Amino acid sequence: MTQHPSSPDQPRPNTPVWDDEPWAALPPLDGDVRADVCVVGLGGSGLAGVTELLGHGFSVVGVDAGMVAGGAAGRNGGFLLAGTYDFYHDAVRKLGREWASSVYGQTLEQVARMAAETPDAVRITGSLRIADTPGEEDDCRRQMQALQADGFAVEWYDGPEGRGLLFPADAAFQPLRRCRTLARRAADRGARLYEHTPAVDIRHGEVVTPAGRVRCGAVIVAVDGRLEGLFPELRGHVRTARLQMLATAPTDEVRLPRPVYARWGYEYWQQLADGRIALGGFRDFGGEGEWTDAWEPSESIQARLEGFLRERIGVKAPVTHRWAASVGYTPSGLPVLEEVRPGVWAAGGYSGTGNVIGALCGRAMAQMAMTGGSALADTLREPAAVAGRAAAVSG
Template identity: 70%
Template sequence: MTDTEIAARNTPVWDDGSWAGLPRLEDDVTADVCVVGLGGSGLTCMGELRRMGVSVVGVDAGMVAGGAAGRNGGFLLAGAYEFYHDAVAAYGRERALTIYRTTLAEVDRITAETPDAVRRVGSLRIAADDEEVADCRAQLAAMRADGLAVEWYEGAEGTGLLIPSDGAFNPLLRCRTLALRLADAGARLFEHSPATELRAGEVRTPGGRVRCGRVIVAVDGRLEQLVPALAGRVRTARLQMVATAPLPEIRFPRPCYMRWGYEWWQQLPDGRIALGGFRDRGGDPEWTHHAEPGDVVQEMIDHFLRGTLGVDAPITHRWAAPVGYTEDGLPVLDEVEPGVWALGGYSGTGNVIGALCGRAAAQLAVTGASELRPLFVSA
């Protein structure tokens, strides 16, 4: 099969084809809360709701983790969207440190919850030029000053920082594990059931509707489509990736990100390389709701794979995912109308911060308060 034929499939390397699927919503059902979106944040939200004794129905336009939650690079990184020293400058030292420690604890929780999906091997921030080397040193100093684990790194991948507490994971495996557990615990989940209309007390889909006390919209990419009130605050971009056939040797024992985080890659346990990036160099066409790979960015990724990484293994997968971005890098976690909460716009940090926002949204919807919300939302 040629690269072009595989690209047309737009299948992430994480998908092994084993998912049996969940039913469509084809009737009217009732619940205390309806969660729209069965990605990492939505599933975490549902888990928190079940722990609080709340009945819950979850619906998704596609499959479990069919969006960015199951199509991303598989990084588990502590901290905010900003590098730590930039977060200190933007949010103040106390808030930046609390965010870092809270996200680090969430990485621990994710690891304990789905250990088969996670590898706690650390991560590398690799500098692309002298300017970024200097920025890595500034980050190193700020993290050391606050007692956070970090080491200066010079190795085969390049020069930069080693963050030993970070990790890598299979995002699709984690989400599917959570979905099956929720179903076993009494939550009702429905795939291929897009929300065509939502308001306080009701979510409509083509096949049925959910009558509920509260609605939580847990969607990252395309959030502004589903909740028009967020247009202008959240903007969807396309992130693109490729994966290769397995390499015979381990070249990258830790996930790496480079050039201010615009390129990222990891080597999977079976030897494959999963690589993505170049959203910024793709220009305006990358600000799109379309989740199909595009030739311009795919060619840049290919060149990086062959040239910078020196990997000549055949490319077996090409895919893309819609991801929500905000101007300040802080996520949406708001009651957009009475009884309707929305969360998303994680700016590429949804694996960890999205999970935290999911739990916060459940707490806010049920109790009206969550100590997590002030960490990630502008005052």
């Protein structure tokens, strides 16, 4: 492998580094169809829901406004990390040890499940949280103590990337490959999947699209970013932000065996199996301008990313890809996971944790669509919200 000059080739416009394999496009929906359940959104969470439904013998129609994993599910950093938006010790403080431990355990199991489902797309590498300041280093130690107290694997790390924590069970993956694998398998099992088919009206028993409609017993909507655009009633509960990334040509300038989070998780990078570096971050430097539905990369954030690539990571290889994605955030950091309209379940607002939490939410929505309830969904929700619903039912 050779090193590269610092002057970049022309990057591919708004194309993720993951989009490097052929894909036979699915047709748009044309006409009316029927199914037990309609799944809106064919990213990681939607396809997890499709898989769960098929496993219980339900007929499924899935639609996506773009391509399979064309949104954040195929445009992210390729990290599979256990836990939630909050670091573990913060989750314990906010929501209690029992809740934090249960959810962390579920996410660990989900990472292992994803590796078993799609071994050609997932690498169990571990991950690093690297501290940028003494204060953040102290926070890492508090996180380590809380995890170890509850029996979870974590180690102190001091190495080339810096000082912080090593999580041995975390993974790196090729997100677009995984989603396309799940979509192909679902189609082989009888799911009818349609691309370039936006849902223009979603109601109990029906999803209307520009050229047809799906009549169904239940609807699952699995959309992270722009969820509030589909459901105006969720405005104030979820807000869309733009996350930006770049990637380089293959290089041997550095050796990075596992994904890295730094500066409280605002910057994140990994080296792919072929030597390419994928790097994202600096959303907070964009201010209010990054709270947007737009998903074209911006010059200011891309300039910061490239400066970080050259100065902090020490890579001079040319930038070959620049891209962005729309991601939903909630005030609590916990996902939206609820019946937003009669017979319509929605999940999103994963606050940057959609690769693992989103897959869990997709499975939980499928369970709710099948039975009206889900122990997994109750695990993922804020404890006070679960208690409030239980009291309302018993009352």
